[in-house]
Amino acid sequence: MAVLDVRNLVVEYRIDGVNRAVDGISFQIPEGKTVAIVGESGSGKSTIGQAVMGLLPSVATIPEGEILFTDPVDQSTTDLVGLPRDGDLMRKIRGNRIAMIFQEPMTSLSPLHTIGDQIGEAGRLHQNMDRKTARDATREMLRLVQFPNPDHALDTYPFELSGGLRQRAMIAMAMMCRPALVIADEPTTALDVTIQAEILKLLRDVQAEIGMGIMLVTHDFGVVANMADQVVVVYQGRVMEKGPSKRIFEAPQHPYLKALLHAVPTFDMTERLVPIRPIEPKLSAFGAPCEVKRGEPLIEVDNLVKRFQLKKGGFLSKPRTMTAVDQVSFTVNAGECLGIVGESGSGKTTAALAVMRAFQPSSGHIRIREGDGWRDIATLEGEDLLAYRRRIQLVFQDPFSSLNPRMSINEVIGEPLVIHNVGTPESRKQHVRDLMELVGLDPKMLRRYPHSLSGGQRQRVGIARALALRPDILVCDEPVSALDVSVQAQVLNLLSDLQRELSLTYLFVSHNLAVVDYLATRIAVMCRGRLVELGETRAVIDNAQHPYTKALLTAVPDANLHRPLDFAALSAGRASDPAAWPEPYRLLPGETPTMVERFPGHFVCAPGEVPAIKDAA
C-alpha cells in the first residue's frame, strides 16, 4: 500500500517566462518505507517536497499531475494537487498527516519561542490538546528523539541548543501528530558527520516506532546508501532512474547515474574520479617551481595559540574569550598536500588562516623556509610581507560570495597582478589567458561576469586567481563543499593535477574525510582547537589511533551498500568532548595537548603516555 503516489507531476515557475522545475515525475512511497529523491542542485528535488506539502511559492503552479495521499489510518485517498494551498483541508493534512523536516536547524526554528511551545503547537492545532496535554505530549516526543533532559528542554530556546539538538527538536515537531509521511529535505546536510550519523540513526529508530513513510530529499549518496529502501534519481526535473537501492547501487543503468556514482569520492579509492563533465586543463610550463626541494619542510607551525574575544569586558561584566586554536604544532613539507580535518568549531580554518597571516597568533610561532634559514612570519613587514603574500594564496569555500559581482572575470584574475605590480598591462593580459587555460576555462569567458558562470566554473576562476602570482603554497578552505558531486570531482581532479605539475604545496582544510583522503598526502585531525592526530593519509585512515579520529571515520556514510554505518558504535556526542575521551587520550580543560609518536611519522595526542615517550611533534 503506497502512502504517497505521485503521478506525472509537473511544476512550473512563472518568473520571466515559464520554467519547468519538475517535468512529469512519477514515484510511490510505500507505507513505512524510505524513498530517497536524489539529485544535484537545480534538479527539482526540493520542489517535489514543497509540492506535496502545499508549500510552493505563489509563482509556482501545478498544471498537470496528481499527488495521491492515502492515509493508512482510514484508507482515504486525497489528491493534494486539487486542494487549495491555504485551505482548511490542506492545513488539516499539513503538519498532521504529512510533516516536514528542514535542512537548516539554525534558522528553521523561531528564535523567540521555547522549543516546547513550538513542538506542542502542532498538537494543539491538530489534536485539540490543551496546553497541559500538549506539554506532556511534547515531553514524550522529546524523550522519543532522545533529548538528554526532556523536562528541562521544554523551556529552552533554540539558540541555547547545539545544531544536533535543534535538529532533534525539529524531528520531534514533525513527529508530534504521528504522521503517515515525513518529508525530510536534506535533514543532515548542515550538520557535522558525527551528528549526521546520530540523526540518521534517530530517523530510523523513530520510523521503527511510528511506522511513517519517509521521503528523503538529498544529494548525498552516502546518506542514501544507509537510509533508503528505494531510490529515485532526478536530473533537470525528470526521473533518470528509480528502483530498489540494491539495484541502483549495484546495477545502475542510466549513464547519468553511473557517472554520478563514479564522481563520488569514497575511502580506499585508488583510481581517479571521473567527473560528469571532464575538463582539460593546459598544464604547460607555468613559472618556476618552488625552490625548496620536494619533501623538505617548508612551513613550521610551533605551538600556535589563537584566542578570540567573544565579549568585551565592561561595566560589571567580565570579558569572555574562546581559544580557537590551542597549542597546535605541525610542519608542512614542500610539494605535499596536508589535509586538516575536523568538525565545525575545531579550529581548522583558524589554523590555516594563521599560516596565511590573516591575523597575528596569540602566542606561538609560524616559520617559513627562506633560502637556507627560517623566518618567523610574524616579523614580516612591508616589502617582505608582500613577498610572503605572493608565496601563499587562498582558495575560498564559497565560489558565489568570493568573487566580486561587479568585476569581470578578466579583472578578477588579473587583480593580484595589478596589486603586486607584476608585468606590463600587455604581459598581464597574456598571463590571465594562460591562467584560464590552466584551469580549463575558455578564455572567451574573460569578459563575462561571475553571475553568468556555474558554481564549478566560478571555483575554477577562484583557483586561477590564487595561482596568478605563482605561489608556492595554496591554502584551500573547503574548496569543494559548496559544489555538487559532479563538479566536485572536476575541481578535485584539477587541484590534484595542478599540484603534481606545478609542484605546489597544499594546505587543504575540509570536514569531508573522503575528499581529504582522495587528495592529501598527510592528514592532521583537529578537535576543539587541538591537534589530535597527524600522520600519513593511509596510516591515519587505516590505522586510526585516536578515539576522535575513529569516531569521525565510523560516522562517514559511505556510498556503498556493503559498508553501512555502524549505528551501534555511535557515542552520542561524547566523541568530540576531550574530557570524555578514555585514557590516555583524556584532555581536561587547560591541559597541554602533548603529541606522542606511536609509529614513525604518525603522531597522536595522548597526554597520558607522556612519561613513556618524551619526544613530541
Add this chain to the structure above:
Amino acid sequence: MIAYVLRRLAGMVPTLFIISLLIFFIIELPPGDYLTNQISQLQAQGEAASVAKLEFLRREFALDRPFLERYGVWVGIWPGQHGFDGILQGNWGWSFEFQKPVGDVVSGSLLLTVILNFATILFVYIVSFPIGIYSATRQYSWGDYGFTFLGYLGLAVPNFLLGLILLFLMNEWFGVSVGGLMAPRFMDEPMSFDKLMSILSHLVVPTIVIGTAGTAAMIRRLRANLLDELNRQYVTTARAKGLKERNLVLKYPLRVALNPFIADIGNLIPSLVSGSVIVSVVLNLPTVGPILLGALQSQDQYLAGFILLFVAVLTLIGMLISDLLLAALDPRIRLGQEAPA
C-alpha cells in the same frame, strides 16, 4: 533579570551626570550671562541701585564663581550661598526672565508636554502597526501602494501647514475653537467633564500633526522588517505545521520584527520635543518647546538647563523602558548568550 535591571539603573547615573555637565557647558557657551547683560545695560543708563541688586543676585546664584563650581552649585554637589541647594535637593533653579522659580514657570507645560508626547507615541504605534502589517503581508497590492503614497505625503507636507489645515477643518466641522489647549471659556474654570473633553478635543490636532512624520517612517520600517522576516525559514516551518496564515504572522515574524520598534521608544522622545516647537507656536500650545526656545535666546540659563535636563531624563527613562521590554520579549537578550557552535 533583577541583576540586569540593577545594572541598567546603575548605568543611568554616570550617563545622567555626563549629560548634565554637557548641557551646562553648552548653555554657558555664549559669552556672559543673563545678569551681566542686564548689568551692562543698567550701567549704561546709570542706575547704580539696580546694579547693586543684580550684583547681589550674581553672588546669590554663584555666577561669579569658576565654571565647575557653578555647575556643582546648580546640581547641588557644591555648597552655594545657602549650602547644598541644587537640583539634587529639589531646587530647580531661578528663572531670571520670569522672576520666578523655574518650577513655577514650567510646571503646567511639563505635564502637557508629557501628555502630548505620550499621546503622540501611542498614535504613532496604533496607526502604524496595522498598516505596516497589512502592507507587508499584501506587498504590491493596491492597499500597499495607497498607504505608501499617503505615507510619503505625510513625510513631505510641512508640519505647520498640516496643522493649520487640520485646525481649520476641526473648526469647520466640529466647531472646535482654533488653537490653544482648551476653549477660551474654560480658561479660568475649575476642572469639569466639559473642560476635560475640550482639552482632549484640542489635543487631537497636535497629536496627529506631530505624529504623521513618525507614523509614515514607522510604517515603512515595519513593512521592510516584516518582509525580511516573512521569507525566513522558521515561517515556512510554522506553515508546514498547518498554522493559519493570520495566526502565523502574528505569532512568529511579527514578534521578531517588533524589536527595532521597542528599541525606538527612547529615541522618539527628544525628537518629539524639539520637533514640536514650531507646531506648538503655530497651534498656540503651552508646551515646553517654545519656553525652551525663549530661554535659550535670553540666556535664561537655569530655565533652559532644567528643560534640557528634563528631556534627557525622559529619554533615559524611555531607553530603560525599551531595554526592559526588549529583555522581556527577546530571550536572546534576556539570557545574554551567543549561539553555541
